[in-house]
Amino acid sequence: MKTPTFTGNLGEITDFGLHFHPDEPALLQDGLTLTYRQLDERINRVASGIRAAGLGKGDRVLILWENDLRFVEVTLGVIRAGAIAAPVNPTLPLEKMREHLEDSAASALFASSATAAFAGILAREFPLRVAAAADSRTQGLVDYETWLAASSAERVSSDVTPDDIAWLPYTSGTTGRPKGVAIPHRMLLRDAQLLSQNLFLNTGDRVVISTPLFHMNAAACGLLPALYTGGSAFVLPGFNPVETLRAIEEHRCTFSTGVPAMYKLLASQAEQAAGDYSSLRTITCGSAPLPPSLIARxxxxxxAARFVEGYGMTECGPAATLTPLHAPARPGSIGPALPGFEIRVVDDAGHDVPTNDVGEIWIRNPMCTALGYYNRPEEDAKRFKPDGWFATGDLGTRDADGWFYFRGRADDRMNVGGENVYPAEVEAVLTLIPAIRDVAVVALPHDTKGEVPVAFAVLEDGADITADAVKEFFFAHGPAYAHPRHILFVTALPHTATGKLDHRTMRLQADRELRHEPTSL
Incomplete structure (x- = not known):
């Protein structure tokens, strides 16, 4: 086989596996396997079809697909053609999908069978050059496999550079105006290289993907590093603890990426039904620290697994810090900066704060910073600084050795009677209570204090503890001014589609349930 000439196009990220073991699995799904040779052919067909429709460098393509092997081939095919992949949450309502299509000015659309009905409506409303969906007989759409089979399997050349946009993910959730992040080829290629090096990945590694691929956690921190090293990915349609554990056991997955909420459910399921999970050697976690109690479980x-925590954002990284795989653990830390990253912790005036003081995290790396928000100059001015720094809006501290600690979103910081209180510090104390399995803290307005913490707590099975007992524990182990004024016991914490805690829903619930109840000082 001819040695591929790598041009810096993210769509060629599979070339290492294609060259060295073309007939080994690249992607797996229940009942389906794509080798590197087969995946390359399907990526080529997508790219050729895009080009045949007159699309190429700079054109946006909307992707409405759940976790599926075809999501991967479509996304990489679009990028290989030189166009820009814009995957969005496939569970959004029609009006939100329409908003994403209008914002990106997409010229083509690919959809799953589950989103075909909405895609058909959009195809009739907008002049799309390609509109295809899986197993589709929907008016205005062509069947994806039929379209793919009619395209050439020859690789197309592209005139994109590493600095051109490859991926346009959207950071808004189910509310608010969508905000696309312009990610260049070089950013995700460098991210895949850094993660694979620091996690010691090789061709024998297999990642289990159970969080949404339209989100950077699964795509940039799981899928792309695996493909970059010639490993493989087992793709689940979504997160289900039973199915995720089954995949790890049956397919001998070696590493997993996710968020704490996911790992809490995995630990609970593993405690109920033991299995052979000895293949799993690396567990990576982002979005929030893993509490010591969860690490123990x-x-x-x-x-056999080692735990790696990190921090990053869609706009920078997406991984900017990582706890070294074989270094002694530092509870609560998100690790030091990865090579090439500069990280500061600053006050409101942009000045560095003293060691161990809380401030906003700023990140700079010319290789791993997005080009900005798509058509959002006003947002760029707020976050992307002229000297290359990106203001994350997240709070953290830095210790004397250069290890960082995440303290939450700046928007979540509450002023309790003149004292700054961070949800993460309250949660850290409450997780020490044996009866509490899961906990989250939000702010509630208060007439005297300004704001006060409210805790949502999920108890261990069979556990019994009162709200007063929880408060007494906090007084004994945390600062009195930060104690939660209310404890709401719930069966589960709400989460967003990407597995993160849904703080907005919790604030609304707290306001609704506690509006007329007295709050302790």
Whole structure:
């Protein structure tokens, strides 16, 4: 086989596996396997079809697909053609999908069978050059496999550069105006390189993907590093703890990426039904720190695994810090900066704060910073600084050794009677209570204090503890001014489509349930 000439196009990220073991699995799904040779052919067909429709460098393509092998081939095919992949949450309502299509000015659309009905409506409303959906007989759409089979399997050349936009993910959730992040080829290629090096990935590694691929956690921190090293990915349609554990056991997955909420459910399921999970050697976690109590439970469930925590954002990284795989653990830390990253912790005036003081996290890396928000100059001015720094809006601290600690969103910081209180510090104390399995803290307005913490707590099965007992524990182990004024016991915490805690829903619930109840000082 001719050695591929790598041009810096993210769509060629599969070339290492294609060259060295073309007939080994690249992607797996229940009942389906695509080798590197087969995946390359399908990526080529997508790219050729895009080009045949007159699309190429700079054109946006909307992707409405759940976790599926075809999501991967479509996304990489669009990028290989030189166009820009714009995957969005496939569970959004029609009006939100329409908003994303209008914002990106997409010229083509690919959809799953589940989103075909909405895609058909959009195809009739907008002049799209390609509108295809899986198993589709919907008016205005062509069947995806029929369209693919009619396209050439020859690789197309592209005139894109590493600095051109490859991926346009949207950071808004189910509310608010969508905001696309212009990610260049070089950013995700460098991210895949850094993660694969720091996690010691090789061709024998297999990642289990159970979080949404339209989100950077699964795509940039799981899928792309695996393909970059010639490994493989087992793709689940969504997160289900039973199915995720089954995939790890049956397909001998070696590493997993996710968020704490996911790992809490995995630990609970593993405690109920033991299995052979000895293949899992690396567990990576982002979005929030893993509490020590959860690490202890995960260690019991996955004794061969090491835990790696990191921090990053869609706009920078997406991984900017990482706890070294074989270094002694530092509870609560998100690790030091990865090579090439500069990280500061600053006050409101942009000045560095002293060691261990809380401030906003600023990140700079010319290789791993987005080009800005798509058509959002006003947002760029707020976050992307002229000297290359990106203001994350997240709070953190830095210790004397250069290890960082996440303290939450600046928007979540509450002023309780003149004292700054961070949800993460309250949660850290409450997770020490044996009866509490899961906890989250939000702010509630208060007439005297300004704001006060309210805790949502999920108890261990069979556990019994009162709100007063929880408060007494906090007084004994945390600062009195930060104690939660209310404890709401719930069966589960709400989460967004990407697995993150849904703080907005919790604030609305707290306001609704506690509006007329007195709040302790």
């Amino acid at each position: 995960l260690t019991d469930a996955f004794p």
